[in-house]
Amino acid sequence: DTGVSQNPRHKITKRGQNVTFRCDPISEHNRLYWYRQTLGQGPEFLTYFQNEAQLEKSRLLSDRFSAERPKGSFSTLEIQRTEQGDSAMYLCASSFSSGWNIQYFGAGTRLSVL
Amino acid sequence: TQLLEQSPQFLSIQEGENLTVYCNSSSVFSSLQWYRQEPGEGPVLLVTVVTGGEVKKLKRLTFQFGDARKDSSLHITAAQPGDTGLYLCAGAGRDDKIIFGKGTRLHILP
Numbered sequence: 001d002t003g004v005s006q007n008p009r010h011k012i013t014k015r016g017q018n019v020t021f022r023c024d025p026i027s028e029h030n031r032l033y034w035y036r037q038t039l040g041q042g043p044e045f046l047t048y049f050q051n052e053a054q055l056e057k058s059r060l061l062s063d064r065f066s067a068e069r070p071k072g073s074f075s076t077l078e079i080q081r082t083e084q085g086d087s088a089m090y091l092c093a094s095s096f097s098s099g100w101n102i103q104y105f106g107a108g109t110r111l112s113v114l
Numbered sequence: 115t116q117l118l119e120q121s122p123q124f125l126s127i128q129e130g131e132n133l134t135v136y137c138n139s140s141s142v143f144s145s146l147q148w149y150r151q152e153p154g155e156g157p158v159l160l161v162t163v164v165t166g167g168e169v170k171k172l173k174r175l176t177f178q179f180g181d182a183r184k185d186s187s188l189h190i191t192a193a194q195p196g197d198t199g200l201y202l203c204a205g206a207g208r209d210d211k212i213i214f215g216k217g218t219r220l221h222i223l224p
Contacts (some may be wrong), residue, residue, distance in 0.1 A: 004156075033212075040212040041119075042202050043157070091156050100145040100164060102207055104158035 004106035012112045013082055021080045021109045025094030032075050033103060034067055035091040036060065043091055047048050049075060050097060082113045117141075118205055120215035128223050130192055135218040137203035138185045141211075144206050149210055151200040151217075184204050185224045 002029050005024040025032045031050050035043035046065070047057045051072040061067075064082075069075040079086055089110050093103040119138045127133055137146070145164045149157035161170050163179035163186060170177045175198075177187040190197055200217045207213055
């Protein structure tokens with residue numbers, strides 16, 4: 001088991017560009033979560049999937065953000081027309097819906113929008 | 115709205131001292147997790163507590179879940195510089211929603 005994997009680890013982009021992040025969850029986990037974390041704060045929930053279905057989206061997820069999990073395995077998070085306020089750490093976590101739904105996190109993607 | 119309040123927000127102590135951080139809510143959680151996060155990395159799971167009054171030990175770390183499953187504490191004995199990091203609690207509440215606290219940033223001075 002390789003744990004939750006996120007790519008890239010770091011992304012620097014110019015304002016207005018589109019970026020896409022990838023998350024590969026723990027293989028037997030059916031739930032996948034995306035969070036955003038700014039410096040000194042706890043993770044803020046963005047959205048989550050159970051298998052390929054996107055079950056919930058936070059109000060934090062503006063129209064410029066879209067997430068997919070087409071085959072119920074890996075997921076992508078795309079941000080269109082990035083803004084400086086999008087600069088943050090984007091964290092992915094996965095869990096198994098049975099039991100205690102304990103989430104395991106990836107190392108995150110650090111986005112810097114210049 | 116379910117909220118988890120962590121205190122203190124920041125704590126800086128000398129190596130060898132003991133400390134306790136707290137995680138409080140007015141809501142009941144079915145389980146509660148503690149994570150530790152280092153700069154530039156994702157949170158790493160330390161422990162899950164599920165039963166009211168439960169106490170779990172992980173070397174010098176002692177975790178307790180409140181009897182009413184609304185609060186939890188983390189006690190570190192003889193803190194070491196390697197304990198430095200952001201400690202996050204996360205509760206599983208209604209509809210399997212996971213609520214995170216804002217964290218306690220701990221700095222252990224050598």
